Amino acid sequence: MTSPDTPTPAQIRRWRGYLAAERAEARIYRDLAGRREGQERDILLALADAESRHESHWLALLGDRADPAPRPGIRTRLLGFLARRLGFLFVLALAQQAEGRSPYDDDPHATEQMAADERIHGEVLRGLAARGRTRLSGSFRAAVFGANDGLVSNLALVLGIGATGAAPQVVLFTGIAGLLAGALSMGAGEYVSVKSQRELLAASRPDPESQSALPHLDVDANELALVYRARGMTQDEAEDHAQGVLATLHLDADAPPEEVDPDEAVGSPWRAAVSSFLFFASGALIPVLPYLFGMTGFGAVALASALVGLALLGTGAVVGILSGTSPLFRALRQLAIGYGAAAATYVLGLLFGATLG
Template identity: 65%
Template sequence: MSQHAQSHSSATPPEAVHTVQPQPSPSNIKRWRQYLADERAEAAVYRDLAQNREGEERAILLALAEAEGRHEAHWLALLGDHACKPKRASARSRFLGFLARHFGSVFVLALAQRAEGRSPYAKDPNATDAMAADEQIHEEVVRGLATRGRNRLAGTFRAAVFGANDGLVSNLSLVMGMAASGVASSVVLLSGIAGLLAGAMSMGAGEFISVRSQRELLAATRPTQITLAVAPKLDLEHNELLLVYLARGMSREAAEHRVAERMGLVSCDCDPSLSLQPELPDAEDRHEAVGTAWGAALSSFCFFASGAIVPILPFLFGLTGVTALVVAGALVGVSLMATGAAVGLLSGTSPLTRGLRQLAIGLGAAAITYLLGLLFGTAVG
């Protein structure tokens, strides 16, 4: 080895050799930049949602945004100088951001739940195990937040979806059957209007009775506070207070402890889990997931009517015959896809799958009614 080569070799610190990082491949750069853009977009979604929340929910959403920021830093470190050109977030992330900024509804949380559940980090060798675990935990956190909104919507939303779908399917079937029997278009239109009014009234009344009955049934199962009033007067040796708590499903140990508290026989709680819990005020609605009777009835009436008017729109605008039926079927098909997708979004499942299911059921029922109308018209003729 020459003296010049020796001097050059000795001038190079040994640790410098180990700090040279291989250049990432173009495919890695592309993928990491996409991850980086999506992490930034998801963090922005959580921050936007937090602006419309307060208290604990706001703190949770901001904590999620902070976690996405840690993931962002990971991809920034891997990209190095290659991160200088920001990439657009995926269409799904941009759509979530738009909804979060303008609506901030439970549907956004349901979509975010699905997005967290489909994270590719578990299979990506460049993502850390902690990042993959974070995404799984995030899905559960968002599921919990979405559940609060689902509980607030459940009763009225159920009536709305059922009402709209019943209106779409039943009135389309009615219109199809009447048209297939060979009656005039004016008769088909009048039949559709009659079906709309009759069905909307029936759905509204049915939902009112159903929800009111369900709430009354639930209210009947709520324990009363009679034990507070009569406990001081009971015979210490012979009373059935223990049976009350056993009947409510308590363990014998918990029931005996509760009896002792009611009778004033204990002055301290050795096990806090057995002690009396503060009673909820009567004004609190314990059945919010069921919804109110009037709210369910009104939603059911309005949404049935809004669904039932769709099949008769072509006839209202002067279309007749096969053209009117085809247009009615197309309009109802789009509406069924929309309601199915809404259910899918709210439940955290695939909107497309739920939409196609609604479409198949609705158009299948209409096709059967159309065939029956043909048979009826032929028999009468």
């Protein structure tokens, strides 16, 4: 291995790239910290301090070769640009992915502590993003599924009807009818789904009225211990906890399992319904656009398919980013599923068209 005292030009370039990345990531964490408060702010500033320690390591190796200040790579610059303009959760998800791609595990000039830091940073960011992902899950699920269903179902409908040889006006009005029917159905379905989830969660929460029964409980029988055993405590733990509760005559609603807030777990039913309606309608509009502007035949089919393909790639990439996984894989998977469903419907339309003809 070449001594750090006589680094090769390739090593110098690599170290300067690390230095630029560490400086940029520290700035990103400080920018994010400036938008938060309390514990989240402290955690982000601690991450920035860790990146500054890594920066010092590369400065020591580079010496005078650290000047002029290197520029970070395109991906890191893009993350910094997004950090100043996009939502907190979106940037956390992008930063989590960036930390997961650390090259320090395979670089002999990075210390084991630095490599471990980078792995742990990804978990810290995952933890910071967890609450935001939980809060977003209800509306985000409705939005993503709504848009995806609108794209795929209406493209399949338009292609299937078009393949039978129907007139362009028939295809257009079929697509509009599919848009309205699907959006209303999705909105109503999401409302019922989320409302039902909230009711199920509410049924599992402690009943405040049970407080009034505490003064009348038989201390010796200790029925209250059964409550805590049902929540997951062992018999001894439940009995000790119940004795403490009876001593204060205050029912502990925070005993395990933790109480789930429906607003965080599943979101608002109205918000989910509106999101689902709007996103389904926006997705379902895309395959109809060529027919709205008077296109017909293969040109309309090709343009509708291309537009839907781009939209599917976009929704898949967003899901991948926010879930902390590869946006490319999610985008291609979304595209394959959507095109597969549309192609199957188009083939069926061709068969029915040939039969009717």
